[in-house]
Amino acid sequence: MVASTQQHTLAILDDYHDIAKPYFAKIPNLSITTFPTTLHPQHSPSDHAALIARLSPFTIISTMRERTPLPASILTQLPNLRLLLTTGTRNLSIPEATVASLSITYAGTVPPPKPTHAPVVPTTKAASVGYSNTNEHTWALLLALAKNVPQDDYNVKARASGGWETALVTGLAGKTIGLLGLGRLGAQAAVTAALAFGMRVVAWSENLTQAKADAVAERAGLDKGAFRVTATKRELFEVSDIVSVHLVLSERSVGVVGEEELWAMKEDALLVNTSRGPLVDEKALLAVLKKGAIAGAALDVFDVEPLPDDSEWRSTEWGKNGTSRVVLSPHMGYAETRTMHSWYEQQAVNVERWLNGDEVLNKILPQQ
Numbered sequence: 001m002v003a004s005t006q007q008h009t010l011a012i013l014d015d016y017h018d019i020a021k022p023y024f025a026k027i028p029n030l031s032i033t034t035f036p037t038t039l040h041p042q043h044s045p046s047d048h049a050a051l052i053a054r055l056s057p058f059t060i061i062s063t064m065r066e067r068t069p070l071p072a073s074i075l076t077q078l079p080n081l082r083l084l085l086t087t088g089t090r091n092l093s094i095p096e097a098t099v100a101s102l103s104i105t106y107a108g109t110v111p112p113p114k115p116t117h118a119p120v121v122p123t124t125k126a127a128s129v130g131y132s133n134t135n136e137h138t139w140a141l142l143l144a145l146a147k148n149v150p151q152d153d154y155n156v157k158a159r160a161s162g163g164w165e166t167a168l169v170t171g172l173a174g175k176t177i178g179l180l181g182l183g184r185l186g187a188q189a190a191v192t193a194a195l196a197f198g199m200r201v202v203a204w205s206e207n208l209t210q211a212k213a214d215a216v217a218e219r220a221g222l223d224k225g226a227f228r229v230t231a232t233k234r235e236l237f238e239v240s241d242i243v244s245v246h247l248v249l250s251e252r253s254v255g256v257v258g259e260e261e262l263w264a265m266k267e268d269a270l271l272v273n274t275s276r277g278p279l280v281d282e283k284a285l286l287a288v289l290k291k292g293a294i295a296g297a298a299l300d301v302f303d304v305e306p307l308p309d310d311s312e313w314r315s316t317e318w319g320k321n322g323t324s325r326v327v328l329s330p331h332m333g334y335a336e337t338r339t340m341h342s343w344y345e346q347q348a349v350n351v352e353r354w355l356n357g358d359e360v361l362n363k364i365l366p367q368q
Contacts, residue, residue: 007031008355009080011058014038014067019341023348024062029355033058038067038306041074052077059083060354062347065334067305069093075102083107083354087343089362092249099365106365107350112342125221126191133336135188137329138244138274139196141298145270145327146170146242151319170270170295172197178240179203180257181275182213182227186246190227191220201227204236205247237264242272249276259284268295274333277302286312289324296325300333 012020012034024032041048051074055061060083063070075081075098084106086094091108099106114131144150147169155163177193179186182203193199203213210229217226230236233256237243243265247253257280265271271294273280282303289297296319307313307330318326350360 008059009033009057010060010062010351011035011055012062014064015344017340020062020344020347023341023344024351027348027352027355030060030351040304040306041069041071042304043308048073056080060351061085062344063087063091063094064343065331066091066093071095072098075099075104083351083360085347085350086364087347089364096365100367104365105354105360105363107347107360108362108364109343109346110362112338125219126195128219129187129191129216130184132185132188133339134185134274134333135192137300137333138185138189138272139192141274141300141327141329142172142242142244142270142272145272145296145298145325146172148325150327151325170268172199172242174198174200175241176200176202176239178230178236178243179227179246180233180236180243180279181205181246181248182208182216183246183248185275187216187220189244189246190216191222194222194226195220202230202236202239203227204230204233206252234261234264237261238266240269241266242270244272245275245279247275247279249279254278255281257281257285259287262288263293265294267293270295271297272299273297274300277305289318289326292322292324294324296327298327300329301331305331 007029009031010024010033012024012032015021015034015036018034018036021032021034024030035054039047039051039054041051051068055074055078057080059080061081062085065087070093072095075095081102081104084094084099084104086106087109089108089110096106148167151166154160155166177199179190179201182190182205186203190201190203193201208229213227213229214224217224230239245257247256255278259281262284271285285297288294302313313326313328317323346361353360
Protein backbone atom coordinates (compact mmCIF):
# COMPACT_ATOMS: atom_id res chain seq x y z
CA MET A 1 0.00 0.00 0.00
CA VAL A 2 1.11 3.57 -0.70
CA ALA A 3 1.92 5.94 2.15
CA SER A 4 -0.44 8.89 2.54
CA THR A 5 0.89 12.40 1.87
CA GLN A 6 -2.42 13.97 2.85
CA GLN A 7 -2.42 16.19 5.91
CA HIS A 8 -4.35 14.43 8.66
CA THR A 9 -5.74 15.79 11.89
CA LEU A 10 -5.51 14.00 15.24
CA ALA A 11 -7.62 14.72 18.32
CA ILE A 12 -6.15 13.40 21.59
CA LEU A 13 -8.92 13.13 24.16
CA ASP A 14 -8.65 13.17 27.94
CA ASP A 15 -4.87 13.18 28.30
CA TYR A 16 -5.15 14.55 31.82
CA HIS A 17 -1.40 14.38 32.46
CA ASP A 18 -0.16 15.81 29.14
CA ILE A 19 1.98 12.81 28.24
CA ALA A 20 0.60 11.74 24.84
CA LYS A 21 1.67 14.46 22.43
CA PRO A 22 5.43 13.69 22.31
CA TYR A 23 4.66 10.18 21.02
CA PHE A 24 2.72 11.58 18.05
CA ALA A 25 4.75 14.73 17.41
CA LYS A 26 7.39 13.00 15.26
CA ILE A 27 4.82 11.74 12.74
CA PRO A 28 4.84 13.75 9.48
CA ASN A 29 1.69 15.10 7.84
CA LEU A 30 -0.14 15.11 11.15
CA SER A 31 -1.74 18.09 12.86
CA ILE A 32 -2.34 17.40 16.56
CA THR A 33 -4.90 18.95 18.92
CA THR A 34 -5.28 17.87 22.54
CA PHE A 35 -8.47 18.09 24.59
CA PRO A 36 -7.56 17.46 28.24
CA THR A 37 -11.01 18.47 29.50
CA THR A 38 -13.63 15.76 29.16
CA LEU A 39 -16.96 16.48 27.52
CA HIS A 40 -19.39 13.74 28.51
CA PRO A 41 -22.26 13.37 26.02
CA GLN A 42 -24.60 12.11 28.73
CA HIS A 43 -24.18 15.12 31.02
CA SER A 44 -26.41 17.43 28.99
CA PRO A 45 -27.64 18.07 25.43
CA SER A 46 -25.26 21.01 25.23
CA ASP A 47 -22.26 18.78 26.04
CA HIS A 48 -23.47 16.29 23.43
CA ALA A 49 -23.60 19.01 20.78
CA ALA A 50 -20.29 20.49 21.91
CA LEU A 51 -18.57 17.11 21.62
CA ILE A 52 -19.76 16.72 18.03
CA ALA A 53 -18.53 20.20 17.19
CA ARG A 54 -15.20 19.46 18.86
CA LEU A 55 -14.54 16.21 17.02
CA SER A 56 -16.15 16.65 13.60
CA PRO A 57 -13.04 18.09 11.86
CA PHE A 58 -10.71 15.23 12.79
CA THR A 59 -9.68 12.21 10.73
CA ILE A 60 -8.06 10.42 13.69
CA ILE A 61 -9.22 10.28 17.32
CA SER A 62 -7.21 8.94 20.26
CA THR A 63 -9.35 7.90 23.24
CA MET A 64 -8.32 6.81 26.72
CA ARG A 65 -10.47 3.99 28.05
CA GLU A 66 -14.08 5.08 28.58
CA ARG A 67 -13.27 8.63 29.68
CA THR A 68 -15.21 10.09 26.73
CA PRO A 69 -18.02 7.80 25.55
CA LEU A 70 -18.56 7.82 21.81
CA PRO A 71 -22.07 6.44 21.28
CA ALA A 72 -23.66 6.04 17.87
CA SER A 73 -25.27 9.47 18.21
CA ILE A 74 -21.76 10.97 18.24
CA LEU A 75 -19.93 8.68 15.80
CA THR A 76 -22.52 9.09 13.05
CA GLN A 77 -21.97 12.86 13.17
CA LEU A 78 -18.20 12.68 12.55
CA PRO A 79 -17.93 12.64 8.75
CA ASN A 80 -14.13 12.90 8.62
CA LEU A 81 -13.26 10.16 11.10
CA ARG A 82 -11.20 7.36 9.51
CA LEU A 83 -9.05 5.97 12.35
CA LEU A 84 -10.27 5.47 15.92
CA LEU A 85 -7.83 4.47 18.66
CA THR A 86 -8.70 3.13 22.08
CA THR A 87 -6.67 1.54 24.87
CA GLY A 88 -7.00 -2.09 25.81
CA THR A 89 -8.79 -4.57 23.61
CA ARG A 90 -12.36 -3.46 24.25
CA ASN A 91 -14.21 -0.26 25.03
CA LEU A 92 -17.85 -0.60 26.02
CA SER A 93 -18.48 3.10 25.42
CA ILE A 94 -17.76 2.68 21.68
CA PRO A 95 -20.39 0.61 19.81
CA GLU A 96 -18.52 -1.68 17.45
CA ALA A 97 -21.51 -2.20 15.17
CA THR A 98 -21.63 1.54 14.51
CA VAL A 99 -17.89 1.73 13.90
CA ALA A 100 -18.14 -1.15 11.42
CA SER A 101 -21.07 0.42 9.58
CA LEU A 102 -19.07 3.62 9.11
CA SER A 103 -16.01 1.76 7.73
CA ILE A 104 -13.76 3.26 10.38
CA THR A 105 -10.50 1.50 11.23
CA TYR A 106 -10.55 0.79 14.95
CA ALA A 107 -7.55 -0.43 16.98
CA GLY A 108 -6.62 -0.99 20.61
CA THR A 109 -3.51 -1.70 22.65
CA VAL A 110 -2.03 -4.55 24.66
CA PRO A 111 -0.62 -4.45 28.20
CA PRO A 112 2.97 -3.21 28.49
CA PRO A 113 5.75 -5.77 28.87
CA LYS A 114 6.08 -7.17 32.35
CA PRO A 115 8.85 -5.72 34.55
CA THR A 116 12.18 -7.35 33.77
CA HIS A 117 13.26 -7.74 37.38
CA ALA A 118 12.64 -11.11 38.99
CA PRO A 119 10.21 -11.44 41.92
CA VAL A 120 11.80 -11.36 45.34
CA VAL A 121 10.83 -15.01 45.75
CA PRO A 122 11.06 -16.28 42.16
CA THR A 123 9.94 -19.80 42.98
CA THR A 124 6.61 -18.92 44.59
CA LYS A 125 3.55 -20.27 42.82
CA ALA A 126 1.56 -17.24 43.92
CA ALA A 127 3.32 -15.22 41.25
CA SER A 128 1.54 -17.30 38.62
CA VAL A 129 -1.67 -15.29 39.06
CA GLY A 130 0.23 -12.18 38.01
CA TYR A 131 0.47 -8.62 39.21
CA SER A 132 -1.53 -5.54 38.28
CA ASN A 133 -1.92 -1.93 39.25
CA THR A 134 -5.65 -2.57 39.62
CA ASN A 135 -5.06 -5.16 42.33
CA GLU A 136 -2.61 -2.85 44.08
CA HIS A 137 -5.18 -0.06 43.95
CA THR A 138 -7.91 -2.34 45.29
CA TRP A 139 -5.83 -2.99 48.38
CA ALA A 140 -4.73 0.63 48.69
CA LEU A 141 -8.37 1.71 48.84
CA LEU A 142 -9.41 -1.11 51.14
CA LEU A 143 -6.59 -0.44 53.57
CA ALA A 144 -7.24 3.30 53.48
CA LEU A 145 -10.87 2.65 54.39
CA ALA A 146 -10.23 -0.04 57.00
CA LYS A 147 -7.47 1.97 58.68
CA ASN A 148 -9.26 5.35 58.45
CA VAL A 149 -6.23 6.83 56.70
CA PRO A 150 -7.83 9.75 54.81
CA GLN A 151 -9.63 11.16 57.86
CA ASP A 152 -6.69 10.65 60.21
CA ASP A 153 -4.36 12.27 57.69
CA TYR A 154 -6.63 15.31 57.52
CA ASN A 155 -7.07 15.54 61.29
CA VAL A 156 -3.34 15.42 62.00
CA LYS A 157 -2.39 17.91 59.29
CA ALA A 158 -5.20 20.32 60.13
CA ARG A 159 -4.45 20.15 63.85
CA ALA A 160 -8.14 19.46 64.32
CA SER A 161 -9.33 19.91 67.87
CA GLY A 162 -9.70 16.46 69.38
CA GLY A 163 -8.41 15.01 66.13
CA TRP A 164 -6.02 12.44 67.62
CA GLU A 165 -7.13 8.81 67.42
CA THR A 166 -10.72 9.68 66.63
CA ALA A 167 -11.73 6.18 65.56
CA LEU A 168 -10.64 2.58 65.93
CA VAL A 169 -9.41 0.79 62.83
CA THR A 170 -10.40 -2.54 61.32
CA GLY A 171 -7.96 -5.44 61.11
CA LEU A 172 -8.11 -7.76 58.12
CA ALA A 173 -6.56 -10.98 59.46
CA GLY A 174 -9.19 -13.66 59.95
CA LYS A 175 -11.90 -11.61 58.24
CA THR A 176 -13.90 -12.97 55.30
CA ILE A 177 -13.53 -11.22 51.96
CA GLY A 178 -16.17 -11.91 49.34
CA LEU A 179 -15.00 -11.56 45.76
CA LEU A 180 -17.61 -10.94 43.12
CA GLY A 181 -15.74 -12.56 40.26
CA LEU A 182 -12.67 -14.79 40.30
CA GLY A 183 -11.15 -14.00 36.93
CA ARG A 184 -7.69 -12.51 36.44
CA LEU A 185 -8.15 -9.58 38.82
CA GLY A 186 -10.36 -11.49 41.23
CA ALA A 187 -7.73 -14.22 41.46
CA GLN A 188 -5.04 -11.65 42.23
CA ALA A 189 -7.20 -10.19 45.00
CA ALA A 190 -7.90 -13.67 46.38
CA VAL A 191 -4.23 -14.63 46.56
CA THR A 192 -3.32 -11.30 48.16
CA ALA A 193 -6.09 -11.70 50.74
CA ALA A 194 -5.06 -15.23 51.68
CA LEU A 195 -1.28 -14.88 51.67
CA ALA A 196 -0.70 -11.26 52.65
CA PHE A 197 -3.49 -10.78 55.19
CA GLY A 198 -4.57 -14.25 56.33
CA MET A 199 -8.16 -13.71 55.26
CA ARG A 200 -10.82 -16.26 54.45
CA VAL A 201 -11.90 -16.00 50.81
CA VAL A 202 -15.33 -16.68 49.38
CA ALA A 203 -16.32 -15.96 45.80
CA TRP A 204 -19.29 -15.93 43.48
CA SER A 205 -20.10 -15.27 39.85
CA GLU A 206 -22.77 -16.62 37.59
CA ASN A 207 -20.60 -19.33 36.03
CA LEU A 208 -18.09 -19.92 38.83
CA THR A 209 -17.83 -23.48 40.11
CA GLN A 210 -15.91 -24.85 43.07
CA ALA A 211 -13.70 -26.76 40.65
CA LYS A 212 -12.71 -23.50 38.93
CA ALA A 213 -12.02 -21.84 42.27
CA ASP A 214 -9.91 -24.83 43.36
CA ALA A 215 -7.89 -24.57 40.15
CA VAL A 216 -7.11 -20.91 40.91
CA ALA A 217 -6.06 -21.80 44.45
CA GLU A 218 -3.85 -24.71 43.38
CA ARG A 219 -2.21 -22.59 40.70
CA ALA A 220 -1.17 -20.22 43.50
CA GLY A 221 0.13 -23.06 45.66
CA LEU A 222 -2.88 -23.10 47.98
CA ASP A 223 -5.05 -26.04 48.97
CA LYS A 224 -8.30 -26.98 47.33
CA GLY A 225 -11.12 -25.22 49.13
CA ALA A 226 -8.97 -22.20 49.99
CA PHE A 227 -11.41 -20.13 47.94
CA ARG A 228 -14.96 -21.23 48.71
CA VAL A 229 -17.71 -20.60 46.19
CA THR A 230 -20.95 -19.50 47.84
CA ALA A 231 -24.19 -21.15 46.78
CA THR A 232 -25.79 -17.81 45.92
CA LYS A 233 -24.82 -14.22 45.31
CA ARG A 234 -26.83 -13.15 48.35
CA GLU A 235 -24.91 -15.56 50.58
CA LEU A 236 -21.64 -13.89 49.59
CA PHE A 237 -22.97 -10.52 50.74
CA GLU A 238 -24.39 -11.99 53.95
CA VAL A 239 -21.23 -13.76 55.14
CA SER A 240 -18.53 -11.31 54.01
CA ASP A 241 -16.87 -8.68 56.14
CA ILE A 242 -15.58 -7.09 52.95
CA VAL A 243 -17.04 -7.38 49.44
CA SER A 244 -14.82 -6.51 46.47
CA VAL A 245 -16.20 -6.31 42.93
CA HIS A 246 -14.16 -7.86 40.11
CA LEU A 247 -16.64 -8.60 37.31
CA VAL A 248 -16.45 -7.50 33.69
CA LEU A 249 -19.08 -4.94 32.73
CA SER A 250 -21.57 -6.19 30.15
CA GLU A 251 -25.26 -5.74 29.42
CA ARG A 252 -25.92 -8.77 31.61
CA SER A 253 -23.83 -7.59 34.56
CA VAL A 254 -25.12 -4.01 34.85
CA GLY A 255 -26.61 -3.61 38.33
CA VAL A 256 -25.44 -7.05 39.47
CA VAL A 257 -25.02 -5.50 42.92
CA GLY A 258 -28.41 -4.11 43.76
CA GLU A 259 -30.58 -3.12 46.67
CA GLU A 260 -31.10 -6.71 47.85
CA GLU A 261 -27.39 -7.48 48.01
CA LEU A 262 -26.38 -4.20 49.64
CA TRP A 263 -28.97 -4.40 52.40
CA ALA A 264 -27.94 -8.01 53.06
CA MET A 265 -24.44 -6.91 54.10
CA LYS A 266 -23.31 -6.85 57.72
CA GLU A 267 -23.52 -3.51 59.53
CA ASP A 268 -19.74 -3.42 59.94
CA ALA A 269 -19.00 -4.57 56.38
CA LEU A 270 -17.03 -2.70 53.73
CA LEU A 271 -17.62 -2.55 49.96
CA VAL A 272 -14.84 -2.01 47.40
CA ASN A 273 -15.34 -1.42 43.67
CA THR A 274 -12.37 -0.97 41.34
CA SER A 275 -14.06 -2.64 38.37
CA ARG A 276 -16.80 -0.52 36.75
CA GLY A 277 -19.35 1.81 38.29
CA PRO A 278 -22.52 0.47 36.64
CA LEU A 279 -21.95 -2.98 38.16
CA VAL A 280 -23.33 -1.50 41.38
CA ASP A 281 -26.73 0.19 41.54
CA GLU A 282 -25.52 3.67 42.43
CA LYS A 283 -28.83 4.93 43.83
CA ALA A 284 -29.15 1.88 46.05
CA LEU A 285 -25.57 2.25 47.28
CA LEU A 286 -26.05 5.93 48.07
CA ALA A 287 -29.17 5.08 50.07
CA VAL A 288 -27.34 2.41 52.07
CA LEU A 289 -24.41 4.71 52.82
CA LYS A 290 -26.59 7.67 53.78
CA LYS A 291 -28.35 5.43 56.30
CA GLY A 292 -25.03 4.17 57.65
CA ALA A 293 -26.25 0.62 57.02
CA ILE A 294 -22.70 -0.60 56.34
CA ALA A 295 -19.41 0.67 57.73
CA GLY A 296 -18.13 2.11 54.49
CA ALA A 297 -17.32 1.94 50.80
CA ALA A 298 -14.14 2.50 48.79
CA LEU A 299 -14.81 3.37 45.16
CA ASP A 300 -12.57 3.99 42.17
CA VAL A 301 -15.34 3.85 39.55
CA PHE A 302 -18.69 5.55 39.01
CA ASP A 303 -21.67 5.55 36.66
CA VAL A 304 -20.54 8.80 35.03
CA GLU A 305 -16.88 9.78 34.89
CA PRO A 306 -15.49 12.29 35.57
CA LEU A 307 -17.99 12.85 38.36
CA PRO A 308 -20.21 15.89 37.71
CA ASP A 309 -19.55 18.78 40.05
CA ASP A 310 -22.96 18.32 41.64
CA SER A 311 -22.55 14.57 42.21
CA GLU A 312 -23.68 13.37 45.62
CA TRP A 313 -20.35 11.58 45.94
CA ARG A 314 -18.56 14.93 46.00
CA SER A 315 -19.04 15.59 49.70
CA THR A 316 -16.78 15.89 52.72
CA GLU A 317 -19.66 14.91 55.02
CA TRP A 318 -19.35 11.16 54.57
CA GLY A 319 -18.74 9.46 57.90
CA LYS A 320 -20.59 12.17 59.81
CA ASN A 321 -24.10 12.31 61.28
CA GLY A 322 -24.65 8.59 60.99
CA THR A 323 -23.53 8.16 57.39
CA SER A 324 -21.03 5.53 56.32
CA ARG A 325 -17.37 6.31 55.71
CA VAL A 326 -16.46 6.71 52.03
CA VAL A 327 -13.05 6.72 50.32
CA LEU A 328 -12.98 7.79 46.68
CA SER A 329 -10.40 7.91 43.90
CA PRO A 330 -10.84 9.12 40.29
CA HIS A 331 -10.58 5.78 38.40
CA MET A 332 -6.88 5.28 39.07
CA GLY A 333 -6.84 1.49 38.97
CA TYR A 334 -5.28 1.49 35.50
CA ALA A 335 -3.58 4.89 35.44
CA GLU A 336 -0.06 3.69 36.21
CA THR A 337 2.89 5.53 34.66
CA ARG A 338 4.39 2.67 32.66
CA THR A 339 1.01 1.52 31.35
CA MET A 340 -0.14 4.96 30.23
CA HIS A 341 3.09 5.71 28.37
CA SER A 342 3.03 2.29 26.70
CA TRP A 343 -0.54 2.77 25.51
CA TYR A 344 0.19 6.14 23.91
CA GLU A 345 3.35 4.76 22.33
CA GLN A 346 1.33 1.92 20.79
CA GLN A 347 -1.30 4.34 19.52
CA ALA A 348 1.37 6.47 17.86
CA VAL A 349 2.82 3.40 16.15
CA ASN A 350 -0.62 2.63 14.76
CA VAL A 351 -1.11 6.16 13.46
CA GLU A 352 2.21 5.92 11.64
CA ARG A 353 1.38 2.48 10.25
CA TRP A 354 -2.03 3.65 9.07
CA LEU A 355 -0.58 6.75 7.40
CA ASN A 356 2.01 4.54 5.68
CA GLY A 357 -0.69 2.24 4.36
CA ASP A 358 0.27 -0.65 6.64
CA GLU A 359 -2.03 -2.83 8.71
CA VAL A 360 -2.60 -1.45 12.19
CA LEU A 361 -1.67 -3.57 15.19
CA ASN A 362 -4.22 -4.90 17.69
CA LYS A 363 -6.96 -4.18 15.18
CA ILE A 364 -10.52 -4.48 16.43
CA LEU A 365 -12.27 -3.45 13.19
CA PRO A 366 -12.69 -4.08 10.34
CA GLN A 367 -12.57 -7.78 11.00
CA GLN A 368 -10.85 -9.96 8.45
